[in-house]
Amino acid sequence: AQSVSQHNHHVILSEAASLELGCNYSYGGTVNLFWYVQYPGQHLQLLLKYFSGDPLVKGIKGFEAEFIKSKFSFNLRKPSVQWSDTAEYFCAVNANTNAGKSTFGDGTTLTVKP
Amino acid sequence: DAGVIQSPRHEVTEMGQEVTLRCKPISGHNSLFWYRQTMMRGLELLIYFNNNVPIDDSGMPEDRFSAKMPNASFSTLKIQPSEPRDSAVYFCASSLRTSNTEAFFGQGTRLTVV
Numbered sequence: 001a002q003s004v005s006q007h008n009h010h011v012i013l014s015e016a017a018s019l020e021l022g023c024n025y026s027y028g029g030t031v032n033l034f035w036y037v038q039y040p041g042q043h044l045q046l047l048l049k050y051f052s053g054d055p056l057v058k059g060i061k062g063f064e065a066e067f068i069k070s071k072f073s074f075n076l077r078k079p080s081v082q083w084s085d086t087a088e089y090f091c092a093v094n095a096n097t098n099a100g101k102s103t104f105g106d107g108t109t110l111t112v113k114p
Numbered sequence: 115d116a117g118v119i120q121s122p123r124h125e126v127t128e129m130g131q132e133v134t135l136r137c138k139p140i141s142g143h144n145s146l147f148w149y150r151q152t153m154m155r156g157l158e159l160l161i162y163f164n165n166n167v168p169i170d171d172s173g174m175p176e177d178r179f180s181a182k183m184p185n186a187s188f189s190t191l192k193i194q195p196s197e198p199r200d201s202a203v204y205f206c207a208s209s210l211r212t213s214n215t216e217a218f219f220g221q222g223t224r225l226t227v228v
Contacts, residue, residue, distance in 0.1 A: 032214045043219040051214035106156045
């Protein structure tokens with residue numbers, strides 16, 4: 001079975017600081033990887049996804065993530081965070097053999113201080 | 115497309131009452147998921163359907179919970195009888211039944227059982 005681990009439960013940054021949120025998954029086969037964001041009081045929305053090609057994926061709002069297959073990692077980054085990035089971030093993995101069903105990490109809450 | 119539509123947005127009910135949550139997936143999507151989100155447990159997958167057929171209901175907490183998908187455009191999650199510990203935000207999500215597509219989440223139903 002696949003699983004997803006997000007290392008940081010809560011991250012607090014000041015505006016303009018750089019962000020990196022860790023995500024590791026356990027599954028030996030081919031996977032598709034996602035980052036979702038949940039703003040306070042809202043539903044989950046897709047930030048970015050990887051399924052093939054360039055392992056550096058760019059998403060909305062200046063976010064990017066890098067898939068490192070050898071490390072089973074898909075870390076999320078942003079060079080300079082804004083107060084509006086305050087949200088909960090979820091990493092998810094979907095194995096090619098398990099079409100349609102993603103396994104989500106426990107989420108990381110990001111608080112950006114103005 | 116209006117996205118995934120859930121109703122009601124908020125539900126307050128007394129312990130012991132039956133609660134029915136409703137979901138209309140995005141037209142053309144053939145996978146549907148019910149999630150529950152709480153502070154204590156995070157985001158939990160309760161059940162998912164492919165082509166209206168329940169595939170995995172191992173996340174359904176107990177027999178008080180049941181879910182149906184009578185057709186491709188409608189699903190319900192029922193709790194009978196409800197208990198205070200069922201208080202949570204319930205999300206419905208839909209996707210295409212392929213592994214490299216993301217799930218689209220509804221706005222959620224915030225359930226409070228008093």
